[in-house]
Amino acid sequence: MNATAESYVTADGRTIGAPVMEMKNITLKFGGVTAISDISFDIREGEIRAIIGPNGAGKSSMLNVINGFYHPQEGEIWFHGEKRKPMKPYQIAQQGIARTFQNIALFKGMSTLDNIMTGRFTHMKTNMLMQAIWKGPAEREENLNREIVEHVIDFLEIQAIRKTPVGRLPYGLQKRVELGRALAAQPKLLLLDEPMAGMNVEEKEDMSRFILDVNDEFGTTIALIEHDMGVVMDISDRVVVLDYGKKIGDGTPDEVRNNQDVIDAYLGVAHD
Amino acid sequence: MFYREAGDYKKTYAEDTQTFPIKLDRMGYYAILAIALIVIPVMLANDVGGGANYWANAILLPFLIWAIASIGLNVLVGYCGQLSLGSGGFMAVGAYASYKLMTSFPDLNIVFVVILSGIVTALVGIMFGLPSLRIKGFYLAVATLAAQFFLVWMFNKVPWFYNYSASGQISSPTRTIFGFEVTGATATPEARYLFCLALLIALAWVAHNLTRGRIGRSWMAIRDMDIAAEIIGVAPLRTKLSAFGVSSFFVGIAGALFFSVYLGAVEVGEAFGIQKSFLLLFMIIIGGLGSIFGSIIGAAFMVLMPVLLKNIMVGQLGWATDIAAHFEFVIVGALIIIFLILEPHGIAQLWRLLKEKLRLWPFPH
Numbered sequence: 024m025n026a027t028a029e030s031y032v033t034a035d036g037r038t039i040g041a042p043v044m045e046m047k048n049i050t051l052k053f054g055g056v057t058a059i060s061d062i063s064f065d066i067r068e069g070e071i072r073a074i075i076g077p078n079g080a081g082k083s084s085m086l087n088v089i090n091g092f093y094h095p096q097e098g099e100i101w102f103h104g105e106k107r108k109p110m111k112p113y114q115i116a117q118q119g120i121a122r123t124f125q126n127i128a129l130f131k132g133m134s135t136l137d138n139i140m141t142g143r144f145t146h147m148k149t150n151m152l153m154q155a156i157w158k159g160p161a162e163r164e165e166n167l168n169r170e171i172v173e174h175v176i177d178f179l180e181i182q183a184i185r186k187t188p189v190g191r192l193p194y195g196l197q198k199r200v201e202l203g204r205a206l207a208a209q210p211k212l213l214l215l216d217e218p219m220a221g222m223n224v225e226e227k228e229d230m231s232r233f234i235l236d237v238n239d240e241f242g243t244t245i246a247l248i249e250h251d252m253g254v255v256m257d258i259s260d261r262v263v264v265l266d267y268g269k270k271i272g273d274g275t276p277d278e279v280r281n282n283q284d285v286i287d288a289y290l291g292v293a294h295d
Numbered sequence: 296m297f298y299r300e301a302g303d304y305k306k307t308y309a310e311d312t313q314t315f316p317i318k319l320d321r322m323g324y325y326a327i328l329a330i331a332l333i334v335i336p337v338m339l340a341n342d343v344g345g346g347a348n349y350w351a352n353a354i355l356l357p358f359l360i361w362a363i364a365s366i367g368l369n370v371l372v373g374y375c376g377q378l379s380l381g382s383g384g385f386m387a388v389g390a391y392a393s394y395k396l397m398t399s400f401p402d403l404n405i406v407f408v409v410i411l412s413g414i415v416t417a418l419v420g421i422m423f424g425l426p427s428l429r430i431k432g433f434y435l436a437v438a439t440l441a442a443q444f445f446l447v448w449m450f451n452k453v454p455w456f457y458n459y460s461a462s463g464q465i466s467s468p469t470r471t472i473f474g475f476e477v478t479g480a481t482a483t484p485e486a487r488y489l490f491c492l493a494l495l496i497a498l499a500w501v502a503h504n505l506t507r508g509r510i511g512r513s514w515m516a517i518r519d520m521d522i523a524a525e526i527i528g529v530a531p532l533r534t535k536l537s538a539f540g541v542s543s544f545f546v547g548i549a550g551a552l553f554f555s556v557y558l559g560a561v562e563v564g565e566a567f568g569i570q571k572s573f574l575l576l577f578m579i580i581i582g583g584l585g586s587i588f589g590s591i592i593g594a595a596f597m598v599l600m601p602v603l604l605k606n607i608m609v610g611q612l613g614w615a616t617d618i619a620a621h622f623e624f625v626i627v628g629a630l631i632i633i634f635l636i637l638e639p640h641g642i643a644q645l646w647r648l649l650k651e652k653l654r655l656w657p658f659p660h
Contacts, residue, residue, distance in 0.1 A: 092522075111525070112525040112526050113526075113529055113530045116526055121527065124523065128522060128523035129520070130516050131520075132519050133515055133516075137512055141524075141527060144527055144528045145528035151510060151541075156504065161509075162309060166308040169312070170308070204527065208527060
């Protein structure tokens, strides 16, 4: 495999394209604390890119930088070959970046269907007057988007809980609905913040399968944070390793596994 | 046994998302519409049983107008989660806007007057909604309280708003629709009733449409989790302001009707004081936050309960009116507290539970 090539084909036959997102020398500080210092990495089109690291390494901060909750003091973010100006999170969502959260961030008062329909927000265009009249454009648009949402529901096998308020669902299903909401947006880049946290083995297997299927069937580029090393090494194409806000490793799972810095960070090493 | 979805196959998404998915519900809805649109007006017009004016003035008109206002406030508080205590002030904006429009443009039809008053109120509401980007919850309630006091003060102090009348009051001139008087002293109860009813039906339908679609979901997303709403592309300020606008539009129309159709003459501090804001808030809390049906039921509850209590205490038990009036406060207050403890999600939630039970009846599961 040649990492510098514009595109290549993986062992399982997926085509990985040129970088869609490039982080160049990102530095993020909160007052005197440097959460991320001078980190650069890229995410290629169609790949599953994992971000790993011990607690407090700056992984979630990195996702928050990507989708605009935090604005880095230094560095550039390039998305689809263009340097990104500082933007609000909702503007970044409109560019086609969706995400899920570490601790579930569903809309508790709404049903599964409504939650996933909300994911279609950026694709729906009818104005308030049309919405108020409903008959005509608004209803047509609603039904078109409902069809797309139903595909997502089928895909994630959650047909039975369509009309259930999400607050009543067990944890694993809530995670799945949250993934559904992100998928409904048909994102160009999907960010998953610990999609398997707190799950049992069976639920992890399900979730891994969904992540792989999303990547395989829709060609969605995925960047994920995960602590379960087994899962990360199995499903990701490339892994970037952070520790104390610094990048200590970047490469294929095999390269990362044999990287001495990474081993030190995870197993600990005597500092002298 | 009859209240079932079973056998009623939904073949399109439109059928699946229709307002009343169960046939019995649809029939009940049409029956209520028929009673409200035909039976009650005929009874009012023929003065069946006497006291048509009493019925219209004590129960029907206040109920219809408060129902419009509480749908409006529910959009803001129940759907978008932005607490507001300025509704009395916004009703005053609607009332004074309609007064100025009626006196400045005597030829303008009352329907347009009412709708324009709603639009004026919506603009004022959006202006007072601006702080909502920065402040949330109780703090926002305090900020909207400022709107309440400022607006009432303004209508009291600036003579232009009441056309420099000596009393400081505004009174509604006579206006007609298709030749029927709906405002002014000589308007018949049935005409005023039908005018308010038509507006309630139209506005409830609009509110239902707005809340079931894209905009309604964006409001609820902001209410339930604003951070998650933002990452799926919902712009917080624009969404909150749209809720303030729609809400104030409804509340403004209710204010215009309250003044022009119901009271006829208004003194701002008395008619649109802070107690009206609280009354409206009680209506949506008792009726059910985030429910159009709940808003209407809540308005019915808060309008009917005092009338009912007064009739029982004065009419049946023969108490003195002043004692009855005091007891009325105590009982209504106690009922609100009991209600909040037993069913914090309001009458709409009770109704929902009842329907869920009915679907399974006669089986428990």
